[in-house]
Ligand code: KG4
């Protein structure tokens with residue numbers, strides 16, 4: 001407690017960001033420190049799990065000190081610790097969990113294990129103080145693509161999932177094929193602005209009529225085939241056109257499925273989250289379609305779309321409010337479902 005406000009520390013280490021945030025009353029950010037390992041993993045073209053764990057271990061104490069300093073609080077002021085316990089890379093998750101447990105035990109602070117995907121959704125509670133469940137959610141990240149009905153804080157029903165690649169994964173793989181490097185999502189986002197989205201007609205995969213499931217691997221393979229065939233013909237590849245055309249294909253399907261879910265379920269609110277929610281073209285397309293259909297669109301600012309500790313702290317706060325406290329047996333669950 002500080003100045004009469006409840007303080008939550010949120011810890012996130014499920015992939016390649018070592019991130020710790022301090023929140024006041026569950027929804028106000030006092031600090032949000034994110035130490036990214038992108039510069040290390042880009043040399044390998046993707047996240048190397050063993051290297052990620054080692055760097056979390058090296059970084060986490062420094063990130064913790066910085067988060068407390070920036071929030072101008074001490075460990076003794078913290079009322080609750082939230083930590084991502086899955087899904088994610090097991091070795092990476094364990095560093096955050098061990099840190100959270102150590103502080104919880106030493107300082108007698110309640111501990112809450114958080115599902116990373118509920119964290120992503122919760123980023124919107126920080127951004128939009130008026131937002132409360134229930135609402136329709138679209139989750140677009142490196143590991144997940146889902147349409148969900150968020151029934152309550154920390155509770156949702158999955159209406160649709162990807163049957164193969166997650167959308168962020170498809171972005172990263174296409175970026176590799178056209179030589180953009182890791183992480184591909186933000187690089188495709190930028191390059192696509194200079195390209196023609198109608199230059200190449202990549203496949204739009206809608207699956208069965210009314211299905212809210214996704215499939216991106218066919219579109220990704222389409223890009224690979226296009227690049228290979230142009231190379232065989234000795235043609236130069238216009239990477240900006242490829243980026244823009246690929247992006248248009250996957251985003252069109254994603255946006256239309258989310259809009260159709262909202263219409264069929266008579267939902268007037270759509271809440272978007274996950275790393276790909278930072279994409280500028282997705283924002284444009286969603287804003288336009290939601291306006292046409294009279295749907296209220298919520299999304300976090302880009303820094304809260306990608307992995308961060310604040311979203312984890314917020315999700316932990318609402319679990320604590322429901323009495324869902326973890327004990328020191330809290331473990332890592334790499335395949336944890338939403
Ligand atoms: O949510 P996130 O930070 O981590 C997971 O939980 O997976 O998402 C990371 C993913 C990566 O695939 C990354 O390429 C993608 O989000 N991403 C983007 C953008 N920023 C991050 N994809 C498209 N456009 C962006 N601006």
Ligand code: ZN
Pocket residue numbers: 116120141142274275306307
């Ligand atoms: Zn994430």
